[in-house]
Amino acid sequence: MRRTLVTLAAIVLLGLSASPIEVTAQRGPGKGPPGGGKGPGGGQQPWGKNAGKQKLPNLVIEDVKPEGAYEVYNLLPGSADQPRIGVTADKAYRLVGYSKESRCLKFVTCDLVTGALNAKDIKLPTDAPDLGEEPRMANDGGDWCVVSDQAATIFVDVFKGKVKVAAGFDSAVAMAPPAPKGKKWRPEDKEKAEAPSGDQYHVHGGAGGRYALSLLVKWDKESKLYTGNGATVHFAEEKSVSLSWDHGRYGIPPKSRDAVCAVTDSEIIVLVTVPRKPGGFSGSTSLSTLVFDRKGNLKEAQESAEPWAGGNAPRFTLSPDGTCFVAHPEDGLHSYVIKRGSWERGYKTNYLDACVGFAPEGKVGVFTENLSPQRAALKGINLATGEAVWTTSVLHAEATGDGDDEPFTAVGPGATLVAARYGIIKGENSADEPIWLYRAKAIDFEPLSMSYDNDGKRVAVLALDRVFVLDARTRAELNSVSFENPLSSGTLGEFVTFDAKGKKILACARNKGVWLIDLATNTIEKTLPAVPGTWARAMPDFSGVVYSQSKDQGGNVMLQKLDDSEPQRVYRCEYKDAQAVCFWISDKGDQFLVAEREIGEGRLFLINEKGEPDVTYNVADADPMFVGDTTVTAFVTKRKQAVLINEVNKWTYTGINCTVVGPGSEGEAIETSFSAVFKTEELPGRSTYGVTAASPFFGGLYTGDERNCKFACPAGVLEADIAKGAMKLYAWSREPKGLAAINPKGKEFFVAGGTGLTTYKIK
Secondary structure, three states: OHHHHHHHHHHHHHHHHHOOOOOOOOOOOOOOOOOOOOOOOOOOOOOOOOOHOOOEOOOOOEEEOEEEEEEOOOOOOOOOOOOOEEEEEOEEEEEEEEOOOOEEEEEEEEEOOOEEEEEEEEEOOOOOOOOOOOHHHHHHHHEEEEEEEEOEEEEEEOOOOOEEEEOOOOOOOOOOOOOOOOOOHHHHHHHHHOOOOOOOEEEEOOOOOOOEEEEEEEEEEEEEEEOEEEEEEEEEEOOEEEEEHHHHHHHHHHOOOOOEEEEEEOEEEEEEEOOOOOOOOOOOOEEEEEEEEOHHHHHHEOOOOOEHHHHHHOOOEOOOOOOOOEEEEOOOOOEEEEOOOOOEEEOOOOOOOOEEEEOOOOOEEEEEEEEEEEEEEEEEEOOOOEEEEEEEEEEEEHHOOOOOOOOOOOOOOOOOOEOOHHHHHEEOOOOOOOOOEEEEOOOOOOEEEEEEOOOEEEEEEHHHHHEEEEEOOOOOOEEEOOOOOOOOOOOOOOEEEEEOOOEEEEEEEEEEEEEEOOOOOEEEEEEEEEOOEEEEEEEOOOEEEEEEOOOOOOEEEEEEEEEOOOOOOEEOOOOOOOOOEEEOOOOOOOOEEEEEEEEOOOOOOEEOOOOEEEEEOOOOOOOOOHOOOOEEEEEEEOOOEEEEEEEEEOOOEEEEEEOOOOOOOOOOEEEEEEEEEEEEEEOOOOOOOEEEOOOOOOOOOOOEEEEEEEEEEOOOEEEEEEOOEEEEEEEEEOOOEEEEEOOOOOEEEEEEOOOOOEEEOOO
């Protein structure tokens, strides 16, 4: 037997060094006569007298097409994303994109009670214009949100899927070019930046997304005056109303805010400012509140006699009930809450751009204040009395921003929650740290591990920032549990797996930690530090994690229980400078398939709970390359056969080998052994324990038996037809950047890549 497998090893290396050609892979000698007769498991002798002249078959690859996809988004924006998040009393959402081809607005939504995230496409009606690639979602979104592009104004009820088109494009006005990114700011650019450049539309969202103020800003460069007139108030559930006022005299609303218009049962109020010196945007500014009736007739222009700080004028803001506004008088360093009409000063701020926003019904505003060198206070303030309703704090870095880069984007009903680009904060007293309704660092989706449940109906995904569960058929997100601190990019996922009843998930990331997740409560029930080793695998009853110690620690197979007790030894590695690896655990957790690696001879055992061999596989004379040293995953059949998938990397080739080892300490042990090769550069990728795409991720991602079995790997699914002695790769990509999980039924697999998750069918 040793001679046969040594010959096989030599041929593998020969095959890896030459251009492979197709040959028929035969069954191995099995337990029949040494010559390879017709005994059980026998067949033709694969490596005969002229074996050195043979070449291994190429790996057969069948490309498969996707059946359906799930795009993975974070509720929180990345550095290049629109930061605005809308909130209701118990939900949040963000506009993540627009598809011109399908005419769909793409949102990500979050249930703040369960934490579940979902992607939602909302198709625009036929009367909607074709929007540009980056339409703007306004701040202060609630049950409705305002989406605009130039004059086009659309109201969207994200959760009901309703859309109302309030206005289309204005063909007489040129589309504004996108703002340049990464341009270095110079102080001398201030006046130029504040002055309009050509005719421009400004669309300001209203409280809860229920209305929007749209106006055409016309600017005369010679006279340095506004020359436009009026604006239009669009409503989500009413008809639009036209307003008329002279922009040159009264000015226009602050451009960096959405909350510049208030609508009550009887009035419409608009906050406007204009430089006292034509074009002098950094100097003194005049401020007015224009009061209209609900038909759009100007009832009163309330003009303030005092000067206001022009440098901060773009950030002045009006409360949704129209009773007061926040602005910076020129006679001091800070802004105040100002009572409309009487100009009486109330609550004084002590922070640059202190106003976060208002509850959609008014009455309460949210402000930042200086608290300490490290932190800023975040307060809900009663606008009428100036008293704090609740107080918490955030880092100074989390409280600063400007214009469309404001860190805070919406305040929920009654100021019970605040949406920020880094999380959803509960509006309650919490001195040192805010109470988070949703918190997850906005990072690119990077899958670490994934698996189906036992019924093949759900898929669990371990990502850098969370663990989430998808419906395998609809790809709808069912659960989402975020980590307090995201894992670093490049982390290797050891496993993520469901328990037998599908009620809990156990996940493990190498050198990072272990997490037990309760799907009923959508919470992390238990967190363990990183296991001190590799080849981690979950115990079926979730009592702990089995792993391999490093060689210098003894190389033993250990069990770290979830009860925080000291690790227990499952198997003692007998050889020095070797490592024992557990490839498989029985469903009852009472047997472990263990191999000792890198000792010069094959050692393969089926160990019981006491660490004693129940089965000793007769592989002492076999080449360890095919019975443990290069094994990347394995399982044990009902007949106690060990089915191993091995990988050999040599020069520019990779060889994949399947070896079936029969139980027993006497007689021929190798029942079947066959291989296939491919050029590594033609199928690049990353696996947990190798560098090639064909190496299956460790974690028990297989289905089948000793006749036919399938293994998930980064490139797709590797099928080993043991009856025919052949292998085939069902590939979703020839350059895979992701990983796969195979359905227990063996007819489909899920792929997690850099942009989302996709279903593929196996014929």
